[in-house]
Amino acid sequence: MKANYGRTLLQKVREKYWKEEHRRNHWRRYVMSADTRLKELGLELPSAAAPVGNYVPAVRSGNLVFLSGHGPVGKDRVVTGKLGVDLTVEEGYEAAKIVAIGLLGSLKDLIGDLDKVRRIVKLLGMVNCDPAFMEQPGVIDGASDLLVEVFGEKGKHARSAVGMNALPFNIAVEIEMIVEVED
Template sequence: MSETPESRLASLGITLPTPATPVANYLPWTRSGSLIVISGQLPLKDGKLLATGKLGDAVALETGTEAARYCLINLLAQLKTAVGDLSKVTRVVRLGGFIACTPEFTAHATVMNGASDLAVDVFGDAGRHARSTVGVPSLPLDAPVEVEGMFEVS
């Protein structure tokens, strides 16, 4: 039996959480043809933010990287709700990362690798994607990281 995204998640010790419900007037995901766009997800772990604050200040680089990883876990939970089976994902098209940070912070790419590396771990070559990573002054609920995604599905 070949590996599936779900079996890879299991081998990494990751169980997808119940997807977060929107707290404002937007959809958690939309589908247009074979593309699914997932709204930005925060680094929720067991229903609570993994950390709060800004990179370059109260949040350490390692914590920011872990936060980006949890954002992707939450993206995958939304994606599984959208398609039912992550094996339907044919490509991670794009990830967009927002890093709450001080003006002097410049390690945005390292933080975002927490999400990007996990995408490749779960989907293999189909997990390699385009991305943008942007430093911002603040994020909802004082989260240090938010990640959005676009996925191609069969």
């Protein structure tokens, strides 16, 4: 679906660079643990957030872990606002990345060790936005890219990226996740 025409030279150079970077990093994703990879990316996982209500951050059933919808709750701030009105796609991308870090924090809290992850199975990525906003995939990529960065092939998931008219506390993004883990 990505056509080649219309790309600027800059885009082409960036792409080439990314591909080389990708090739170089490829083998490392298979030998490094997820925790090492997270450290290398300079990311620190939070503990599971205390849910606001009578529920829990994650439930395991058989080999599947179902994670609650998480918001972009960082160390010192929460990203709020609607895409297409208050936030740019880039800001939304960063918010989705924060969500993914929070999801991994809750997952680690439940299973103890992220190397027990067999596969990131599915994301439902919900973007708080204006009715005219159409770039939900570009926002949720912030989470998808991080998961692939951390888990490599095992991080490649099924996904929906959709627009919501409202989210709790006006958070910018909410994502729920299903993960397959080892016995």
